[in-house]
Amino acid sequence: MAVLEDELTLVFSALADPTRRAIVERLARGEATVGELAEPFAMTQQAISKHLKVLERARLVSRTRSGQSRPCVLETARLEEAAGWIDRHRQVWAGRHDRLEAHLAALRADDPDEGKAK
């Protein structure tokens, strides 16, 4: 559980930067080399490599072994874990509203004035 917690921290930290989110957006369209990633950003390959290290540490990105260029690949399983955590808390909240509704319905049923003119 502690490991999972730390992994979520790494993933959310990695996504908390506009350049790194832009890299994820680019890789969602297909694998790319560091050179290809650096192009649209007006950034040095060194600066991009630094951001890629953060994404790799969070295991959002991996490098393939094909040839010298070693293109970057998006690891969607990690995105799914992060989305899963968020979704769980949206759903719990929705459930709470249902419980509130049920509770209010029960209160109305108990109310002796219910259905009478006041």
Added chain:
Amino acid sequence: MAVLEDELTLVFSALADPTRRAIVERLARGEATVGELAEPFAMTQQAISKHLKVLERARLVSRTRSGQSRPCVLETARLEEAAGWIDRHRQVWAGRHDRLEAHLAALRADDPDEGKAK
């Protein structure tokens, strides 16, 4: 667009901390005062207040105006924005696989050796 980008940075930064995620988990079950939030964490109210400020800045949490206790409420719209960003990039990736499949099918159809014994 720049504003939206900054908002996502604030939201993902806020979620990149186990204590703040635990606060979100607790608030997903219903509103709570700072005192109630501090209880299970073995933390001072001051430490919890600091985390709450980060969550409020990201607009993941708001304070209600009901009485002196001003309980904290989870703002699920912000969670949905963050989940929406992640979902968009999982879907683009899935689309890419479909395109790859279509491309491979087209290659096979063009292959004159297709269907022959080698």
